Amino acid sequence: MARNTTRAEPGQRDLSDDQRADPLFVRSIERAMQVLSAFHHADAPLSLSEIAQQAQLDRSAAQRMVHSLRMMGYIRRDPTGRGFVPGIRILDHTLDYLRLDPLVRRATPVLQELRKIVRERVDLSLFDDLRVVYAVRLQSKRQNFYTTLVGHSVPTFCSSGGWAILSKLPDAQVRDILDRSDRQPFTPETITEVPAILQKVTETRDQGYALGISQILTGEIAVGFPVLDATGAPVAAIHVAGSQAEWTPEEFTRNFVPLASEAARAISEY
Amino acid sequence: MARNTTRAEPGQRDLSDDQRADPLFVRSIERAMQVLSAFHHADAPLSLSEIAQQAQLDRSAAQRMVHSLRMMGYIRRDPTGRGFVPGIRILDHTLDYLRLDPLVRRATPVLQELRKIVRERVDLSLFDDLRVVYAVRLQSKRQNFYTTLVGHSVPTFCSSGGWAILSKLPDAQVRDILDRSDRQPFTPETITEVPAILQKVTETRDQGYALGISQILTGEIAVGFPVLDATGAPVAAIHVAGSQAEWTPEEFTRNFVPLASEAARAISEY
DNA sequence: CAAAGTGTATTGCCATGCGATACACTTGCA
DNA sequence: TGCAAGTGTATCGCATGGCAATACACTTTG
Numbered sequence: 011m012a013r014n015t016t017r018a019e020p021g022q023r024d025l026s027d028d029q030r031a032d033p034l035f036v037r038s039i040e041r042a043m044q045v046l047s048a049f050h051h052a053d054a055p056l057s058l059s060e061i062a063q064q065a066q067l068d069r070s071a072a073q074r075m076v077h078s079l080r081m082m083g084y085i086r087r088d089p090t091g092r093g094f095v096p097g098i099r100i101l102d103h104t105l106d107y108l109r110l111d112p113l114v115r116r117a118t119p120v121l122q123e124l125r126k127i128v129r130e131r132v133d134l135s136l137f138d139d140l141r142v143v144y145a146v147r148l149q150s151k152r153q154n155f156y157t158t159l160v161g162h163s164v165p166t167f168c169s170s171g172g173w174a175i176l177s178k179l180p181d182a183q184v185r186d187i188l189d190r191s192d193r194q195p196f197t198p199e200t201i202t203e204v205p206a207i208l209q210k211v212t213e214t215r216d217q218g219y220a221l222g223i224s225q226i227l228t229g230e231i232a233v234g235f236p237v238l239d240a241t242g243a244p245v246a247a248i249h250v251a252g253s254q255a256e257w258t259p260e261e262f263t264r265n266f267v268p269l270a271s272e273a274a275r276a277i278s279e280y
Numbered sequence: 281m282a283r284n285t286t287r288a289e290p291g292q293r294d295l296s297d298d299q300r301a302d303p304l305f306v307r308s309i310e311r312a313m314q315v316l317s318a319f320h321h322a323d324a325p326l327s328l329s330e331i332a333q334q335a336q337l338d339r340s341a342a343q344r345m346v347h348s349l350r351m352m353g354y355i356r357r358d359p360t361g362r363g364f365v366p367g368i369r370i371l372d373h374t375l376d377y378l379r380l381d382p383l384v385r386r387a388t389p390v391l392q393e394l395r396k397i398v399r400e401r402v403d404l405s406l407f408d409d410l411r412v413v414y415a416v417r418l419q420s421k422r423q424n425f426y427t428t429l430v431g432h433s434v435p436t437f438c439s440s441g442g443w444a445i446l447s448k449l450p451d452a453q454v455r456d457i458l459d460r461s462d463r464q465p466f467t468p469e470t471i472t473e474v475p476a477i478l479q480k481v482t483e484t485r486d487q488g489y490a491l492g493i494s495q496i497l498t499g500e501i502a503v504g505f506p507v508l509d510a511t512g513a514p515v516a517a518i519h520v521a522g523s524q525a526e527w528t529p530e531e532f533t534r535n536f537v538p539l540a541s542e543a544a545r546a547i548s549e550y
Numbered sequence: 551c552a553a554a555g556t557g558t559a560t561t562g563c564c565a566t567g568c569g570a571t572a573c574a575c576t577t578g579c580a
Numbered sequence: 581t582g583c584a585a586g587t588g589t590a591t592c593g594c595a596t597g598g599c600a601a602t603a604c605a606c607t608t609t610g
Contacts, residue, residue, distance in 0.1 A: 036348040036567065038598065039312035043352055049376040058557065071599050073558070078306040082313055089382070089509060092556065092607095096377040098408050101415065104374040105431030106319040107366040112359070115425065122423055138368050145371065146428070148419060153392050155385065158416070160430050161375030239359060307597065308567065328588065341568050343589070362576095362587065 018141030018163040041067060045075045046084060046096070055093030104160070107145075111136075113237070113246055114145050117277045121146055121248065124273045128266050130252040131157060134237075134277075135171045137245050138163070140191050142171050145246075152253060154227075167191045167207055168200050170222030170234030171247030177214035178236045178244035184211060199224035219267050221259060229254045231262050235274035242280045248273060288411030288433040311337060315345045316354060316366070325363030374430070377415075381406075383507070383516055384415050387547045391416055391518065394543045398536050400522040401427060404507075404547075405441045407515055408433070410461050412441050415516075422523060424497075437461045437477055438470050440492030440504030441517030446477075447484035448506045448514040454481060469494035489537050491529060499524045501532050505544035512550045518543060 048056055048064035056064070062072035076094060079085040083099035108114050117134045125132040125148040135142035143163040156162055166172035167188055176184045185204075193202040201207055214220040220234040232251040236244045250266045257265075318326055318334035326334070332342035346364060349355040353369035378384050387404045395402040395418040405412035413433040426432055436442035437458055446454045455474075463472040471477055484490040490504040502521040506514045520536045527535075 035351060036308065036312070036344055037565090038306065038308040038567075039345065039348055040352065041598095042306070042309040042312060043354070046373055046376075049380060050372060052376075052380065055380070057555085059555085068600055070601075074306055074598070075309065077558085078309055081305060082310065084313070087557095089515070095380045096373060098377070098406060098413055100373045100377045101413055101431035102320060102433075103316055103366060103370045103431075104377075105429055105433075106316075106322075107368070107370045107374075108429050108431065110319060110322065110325070110365045118425055118428060119423075122419070122421075122428075125419075126421055136368060143368055143371055149392070149395075151392075151396055153389075155388055158388060158392075159375055159378050161371035161373075161378065163372075163375075245359070309598095311567095327586085329586085338569055340570075344567070344569095347589085357588095 018165045041065065041071070042075055042079065045072060045079065049096050055088035055091070055095050057093050061094065108160075111145070113277070117237070117246075117248070118146055120273050120276050121148055124248075124250075124269060127269060128250055130250050130266070132270075133171075133249045133251070135164075135169075135247050135249065137166070137175050137247070139166070140187060141165055142169060142175065142247060150252070157251075164226050165191060165193075167193055168196065168202070168222075168225045170220040170225070170232040171249050172234070173207075173210050173214045173220035173222070174234035174236040174247045175244040176211045177220065178238060178242070184208070196226045197224050197228045199228070201225065219263075219271060221263060223254070223259060231257055231259060233263060233266055233270060235271055236278075237274055238278040238280035240279040246277075248277065288435045311335065311341070312345055312349065315342060315349065319366050325358035325361070325365050327363050331364065378430075381415070383547070387507070387516070387518070388416055390543050390546050391418055394518075394520075394539060397539060398520055400520050400536070402540075403441075403519045403521065405434075405439075405517050405519065407436070407445050407517070409436070410457060411435055412439060412445065412517060420522070427521075434496050435461060435463075437463055438466065438472070438492075438495045440490040440495070440502040441519050442504070443477075443480050443484045443490035443492070444504035444506040444517045445514040446481045447490065448508060448512070454478070466496045467494050467498045469498070471495065489533075489541060491533060493524070493529060501527055501529060503533060503536055503540060505541055506548075507544055508548040508550035510549040516547075518547065 044065040045061055045067070048061045051064060058073055058076060059069055061076060062069045065072060076085055080097070083097045085094050086097040088095050113136070114134065121132050121134060129150060131150040132148045133144050134146035135144045141163040144160060147158055147160060149158055164172070166175065176187065188204050188207055195202050201210060210220065222232045222234065224230060230251055231254050232249050234247045234249050237246040237248060239245045248270060250270045252262060314335040315331055315337070318331045321334060328343055328346060329339055331346060332339045335342060346355055350367070353367045355364050356367040358365050383406070384404065391402050391404060399420060401420045402418040403414050404416035405414045411433040414430060417428055417430060419428055434442070436445065446457065458474050458477055465472050471480060480490065492502045492504065494500060500521055501524050502519050504517045504519050507516040507518060509515045518540060520540045522532060
């Protein structure tokens with residue numbers, strides 16, 4: 011799998027109540043979603059055969075699915091040339107997700123306020139087991155493409171937001187998450203050893219925020235803060251991210267930790 | 281239907297090559313997507329019965345679908361209290377959409393540059409028949425919740441971006457779109473009469489941009505520019521939007537039209 | 551000008567999803 | 581307190597509807 015892009019794998023199941031894998035799927039919809047998920051590993055339009063392969067389906071079965079998904083607007087032909095790409099109706103569900111998630115609703119105005127003051131990138135990322143998924147992204151001037159995208163995700167084990175979340179989980183669960191993570195480094199700086207990560211988590215637990223330097227992107231510096239639900243369990247994190255070219259870690263934390271920390275507390279329900 | 285929020289209805293089919301409605305759906309996946317689409321009309325978590333009703337399904341059939349969709353992470357229980365909400369896996373598909381759409385890729389850096397200069401809200405909206413769907417949103421300081429959301433859509437007939445797109449379509453198609461549109465006003469200012477809209481479109485055709493004042497949101501002023509594909513057909517629009525409290529229409533256009541117009545041309549392939 | 555790709559359409563058989571039914575639990579009203 | 585009307589969940593048989601096979605038109609490749 012060609013993957014030079016920063017992206018974590020989606021979790022397989024509903025975490026909230028830990029149901030184990032259940033063979034009682036509605037199969038056809040599982041297949042349909044596999045077809046749509048074929049694009050997760052793509053970096054260009056997919057042909058039918060490629061979709062069939064990714065979705066573990068017959069070419070003809072894949073074609074039927076693609077046909078139906080096209081009729082509904084979830085897939086469309088690539089405007090230029092061959093193959094298929096995701097369709098715009100996807101974005102309708104995106105909107106539903108964002109509108110209906112109480113966390114996103116609460117967080118957005120707070121983060122806007124924060125962004126206005128700090129003038130660096132500000133994000134909300136949602137805890138999803140081995141990864142955290144960006145749901146709100148408020149850009150700064152310096153950007154790359156991926157730092158603007160909703161839905162982008164990074165591993166929990168090596169992001170400042172992830173550490174912030176881990177710092178609020180019981181040790182056993184932290185261990186479990188680290189054990190199940192595929193701890194591939196993104197940069198030479200990425201911390202991949204379990205003891206070192208545990209060290210970082212402890213540190214985070216003590217000081218109330220996580221500091222990540224060049225963990226995902228070389229030259230990026232970020233502070234992460236946990237967001238808690240009404241029971242005190244971590245459900246998300248907020249980040250402030252900037253460039254090492256402009257900030258020393260000390261300056262960065264001194265400037266942003268107090269404000270961002272307060273924002274995180276404002277969003278939390280605990 | 282309770283709808284005080286600004287939202288257009290999704291189009292039913294693939295527009296690119298105009299396939300008429302085809303009964304050869306894969307039915308079960310149609311039903312599955314109806315279940316997910318039940319949230320389009322919701323403004324709070326939905327119970328099984330509500331989902332069943334929206335999706336035109338038996339309560340038990342709905343429960344099977346919901347179960348499967350939950351196992352896959354496309355639906356989750358509302359964290360607090362009863363009911364279901366969309367699940368985070370939705371955002372994986374959002375990412376695929378945004379990553380793989382060549383238009384979004386090309387437009388993002390250009391819009392970032394534009395945003396840096398104009399310091400007002402800058403958007404990319406994608407043409408989808410009767411509506412335009414926001415895919416890239418770069419905020420300014422003043423915001424409301426909905427002006428930050430990817431996937432949000434507004435009607436083509438009454439938005440500056442929509443007019444910009446219409447101005448590049450043949451008259452017959454413009455008429456067709458206007459005829460099929462449910463031309464409900466959003467504000468007292470909203471232009472709903474076909475002749476007046478055609479007038480606006482002609483004006484836009486002449487001057488190369490569309491000026492919208494309080495069309496969707498009272499007090500909002502926006503300029504829209506068409507984005508063309510390689511064949512010269514309009515596929516999207518870019519907007520710069522600000523507040524009437526800060527700008528007269530003349531000042532606004534004088535300041536932003538030249539830059540934004542150039543940006544739109546840079547994104548276009550024609 | 552084959553050969554190997556695209557994407558599309560049709561058809562029959564049997565896996566599979568719907569609907570009926572039952573149940574455990576919570577909430578609200580009498 | 582009890583019962584009615586809500587939640588959400590689980591199981592199972594039958595008929596429906598989706599998979600696989602097959603065929604074809606078209607484009608790009610060598």
